[in-house]
Amino acid sequence: xxxxxxxxxxxxxxxxxxxxxxxxxxxxxxxxxxxxxxxxxxxxxxxxxxxxxxxxxxxxxxxxxxxxxxxxxxxxxxxxxxxxxxxxxxxxxxxxxxxxxxxxxxxxxxxxxxxxxxxxxxxxxxxxxxxxxxxxxxxxxxxxxxxxxxxxxxxxxxxxxxxxxxxxxxxxxxxxxxxxxxxxxxxxxxxxxxxxxxxxxxxxxxxxxxxxxxxxxxxxxxxxx
Amino acid sequence: xxxxxxxxxxxxxxxxxxxxxxxxxxxxxxxxxxxxxxxxxxxxxxxxxxxxxxxxxxxxxxxxxxxxxxxxxxxxxxxxxxxxxxxxxxxxxxxxxxxxxxxxxxxxxxxxxxxxxxxxxxxxxxxxxxxxxxxxxxxxxxxxxxxxxxxxxxxxxxxxxxxxxxxxxxxxxxxxxxxxxxxxxxxxxxxxxxxxxxxxxxxxxxxxxxxxxxxxxxxxxxxxxxxxxxxxxxxxxxxxxxxxxxxxxxxxxxxxxxxxxxxxxxxxxxxxxxxxxxxxxxxxxxxxxxxxxxxxxxxxxxxxxxxxxxxxxxxxxxxxxxxxxxxxxxxxxxxxxxxxxxxxxxxxxxxxxxxxxxxxxxxxxxxxxxxxxxxxxxxxxxxxxxxxxxxxxxxxxxxxxxxxxxxxxxxxxxxxxxxxxxxxxxxxxxxxxxxxxxxxxxxxxxxxxxxxxxxxxxxxxxxx
Numbered sequence: 001x002x003x004x005x006x007x008x009x010x011x012x013x014x015x016x017x018x019x020x021x022x023x024x025x026x027x028x029x030x031x032x033x034x035x036x037x038x039x040x041x042x043x044x045x046x047x048x049x050x051x052x053x054x055x056x057x058x059x060x061x062x063x064x065x066x067x068x069x070x071x072x073x074x075x076x077x078x079x080x081x082x083x084x085x086x087x088x089x090x091x092x093x094x095x096x097x098x099x100x101x102x103x104x105x106x107x108x109x110x111x112x113x114x115x116x117x118x119x120x121x122x123x124x125x126x127x128x129x130x131x132x133x134x135x136x137x138x139x140x141x142x143x144x145x146x147x148x149x150x151x152x153x154x155x156x157x158x159x160x161x162x163x164x165x166x167x168x169x170x171x172x173x174x175x176x177x178x179x180x181x182x183x184x185x186x187x188x189x190x191x192x193x194x195x196x197x198x199x200x201x202x203x204x205x206x207x208x209x210x211x212x213x214x215x216x217x218x219x220x221x222x223x224x225x
Numbered sequence: 226x227x228x229x230x231x232x233x234x235x236x237x238x239x240x241x242x243x244x245x246x247x248x249x250x251x252x253x254x255x256x257x258x259x260x261x262x263x264x265x266x267x268x269x270x271x272x273x274x275x276x277x278x279x280x281x282x283x284x285x286x287x288x289x290x291x292x293x294x295x296x297x298x299x300x301x302x303x304x305x306x307x308x309x310x311x312x313x314x315x316x317x318x319x320x321x322x323x324x325x326x327x328x329x330x331x332x333x334x335x336x337x338x339x340x341x342x343x344x345x346x347x348x349x350x351x352x353x354x355x356x357x358x359x360x361x362x363x364x365x366x367x368x369x370x371x372x373x374x375x376x377x378x379x380x381x382x383x384x385x386x387x388x389x390x391x392x393x394x395x396x397x398x399x400x401x402x403x404x405x406x407x408x409x410x411x412x413x414x415x416x417x418x419x420x421x422x423x424x425x426x427x428x429x430x431x432x433x434x435x436x437x438x439x440x441x442x443x444x445x446x447x448x449x450x451x452x453x454x455x456x457x458x459x460x461x462x463x464x465x466x467x468x469x470x471x472x473x474x475x476x477x478x479x480x481x482x483x484x485x486x487x488x489x490x491x492x493x494x495x496x497x498x499x500x501x502x503x504x505x506x507x508x509x510x511x512x513x514x515x516x517x518x519x520x521x522x523x524x525x526x527x528x529x530x531x532x533x534x535x536x537x538x539x540x541x542x543x544x545x546x547x548x549x550x551x552x553x554x555x556x557x558x559x560x561x562x563x564x565x566x567x568x569x570x571x572x573x574x575x576x577x578x579x580x581x582x583x584x585x586x587x588x589x590x591x592x593x594x595x596x597x598x599x600x601x602x603x604x605x606x607x608x609x610x611x612x613x614x615x616x617x618x619x620x621x622x623x624x625x626x627x628x629x630x631x632x633x634x635x636x637x638x639x640x641x642x643x644x645x646x647x648x649x650x651x652x653x654x655x656x657x658x659x660x661x662x663x664x665x666x667x668x669x670x671x672x673x674x675x676x677x678x679x680x681x682x683x684x685x686x687x688x689x
Binding site (some may be wrong): 028040065136137185220221 | 296299306314353356518521529
C-alpha cells in the first residue's frame, strides 16, 4: 500500500494537478474577451500588468486591504490556515526528503518547531472557519455540501499529518492516510473549488487589469484596495 | 400567453410603441402580462454559451461562499442583514441557477430573478472591491440584466427608457429640435444678466463639445443655462451638437446592449463630425460611465477610449477653478456644514476620487466640509443607482435602501450635500422627502454661479 501511494499514485496525482492547473490557467486567459469583459487588455499591457500585480499583491498581505481590515477575525483565520497550507506542504523537512527521493529536487525547509506551530495554527484556523460557517447566517445561507467536502478534504492531510507526527496509535496507518489524503487534494485541485489555489491569481489579475486599464487606471488612479 | 401585447421579448423601437407603453399607467397591464410570459430556454442557453466566458464562469465557480461580501452591500445592511441580500447569494441563486439549469427556468423563476436584478443590486460594484477572489457581483448583475431583457423580464420604465434611446437617442422623448430650442430659449432668459451669452450649436473644432442629460432639457432647463453661463465666464470655446447631445443611457440599466450601442454611437458620431478637442459631460454619474467608460466597448473601439478625450463635468470645473478661468469670491464661499456624495460610477468605477474634493477646497470655507464615512472608492451607493430610482414597481425596496445614505449624511452633521450626479441628486432629494432629516442638496453648477467673481467686462452695463 505504502509503495503504491508513494509510487505511481504520487506521480499520477502530482501530474494531474500540475497539468490540470496549466490547462485551466490557459483556458482562463484564453477565454478573456476584450469586448465581452469590456476591458482593452491587449491595448494597454503595461497598465494591465501593473493593475494585476497590485490587485494580487495587496490581497496577499494580511490586513492589507479594506476588505481584510473590515473583518479582522475572518482575516486571522484565513491567513492562519492559508500560510500553513502553503508552507507546510512545500517546506516541511520530511516533505523535502520525500521530494528529493522521488523527483530529485528539494529546496528551502522550515524547522520542525516552526512547522508544528504553523500546523496547529492552520488546524485551529480551520476550526474557526468551520465555526463561522455554522454560526453566521450570511455564511450559512451560502454553504452547500461541496463547501463541507472542500473543508474536510483540506483538513484531512493536516489532521493525519499531526497524528503521524505525534505517533498516535499506528504510525504507518496515519502516514499512509496522510499521503493518501494529500494526494486526494492534488487530484481535486484542478476540478473543484480548490482550483482557487491558482485561479485566485487569475481572477485577481483580471479585476486588477479592469481597474488598471478601464476603471480608474485611465485617470492614473490606483485602486485603493 | 406566450407574448403579451405590451410585455414581450421585442424591444420597443417606434414612437408609437413608446406611447402605447406609456399609456399603460404604472405598467399595470405590462406586469400582468409578464406573469404569463414564456421563456425561450434555447435562446437563453445559446446566449449564455456565446457570451458567458471564463471571467464570469470562473467567478461563479471559485466563489468560496465565505460571505465577506455581505457587509459591503448597502442593501444587505439596510434590510436588517437579511442573508438573502448577501451579494454572493443573490447572484448564485439567479444567474448561477440559470446556468446550472442550462436555461431551463420557468416564469416564476424569471420574475424572481428580475426582482433581484433590479431591486437588490444597483450595480455599484462595491462588493467587487471587498471580495478576496476579486469577484465583482455588480458586473454579473449587469450581465444578468441583459439576459432578462432579452427574455422580456425587465421593469416597465427600463423597457421604455431603452426604447427612448432607440427612437430618440435620448432617455426621454425629446427631439433634437426640442433640445436646441430649449437650450436657446434658456440662454435667452439669461442674456440680460450675462451679455454675450450664447449657445454655440454645431461649431467645428471647438475646445469643448458639451453633452447633457435629457432630463435637463425636459425638467431642469436652468441647468443648461448654468452650463452656458459657466463656459461663457470661463471664456471657453465650446459647442453643443444638434445631434448626439445625450450622455445618458437607460439602455445600460435595462441591459439592452444593442440600444447602448445606438446611443453611444450617436455621441461618437457627433465627435467625428465636429472634431472637438475634448468632450465634457454634465454632472451625471451613470452617463459618464455609459459614454466614457463602457461606451467605447459597445461601439467596438479596441482601445477602450472614446474618439476624443472625454471628461466629467467635475474635471472641467476643477481645472477651470485651478487655472483661474473661474474665480470664486472668497466672501461667498459655503459657510455651512456640507458633505459630498461620491458617485459610484465615476469615483469607484473611474478613479475620480479627489477631483470633487479639489473643487470643495475652492468653494467651501475651511472647516465646513465633512467627509462621509466611508468615502471615495469605498463610499456606498446613494441608494438609487442602476435604475433603482426610476422603477415604481420597486419603490418600497428603494426607500429601504435609502436609509444607508441617510445615516451616512446624518453622521456628518451636514445640512448641505453636494451631489454632482443626477441619480445621487434624486436619491438624496427622495430621502429628504421620505425621512425629512432637514438637508439641502445641490449640483455644483448653481452653487458655483452664486459665488463667482465675474470680471467687469462680462457684467451687464449699469442702467443709466
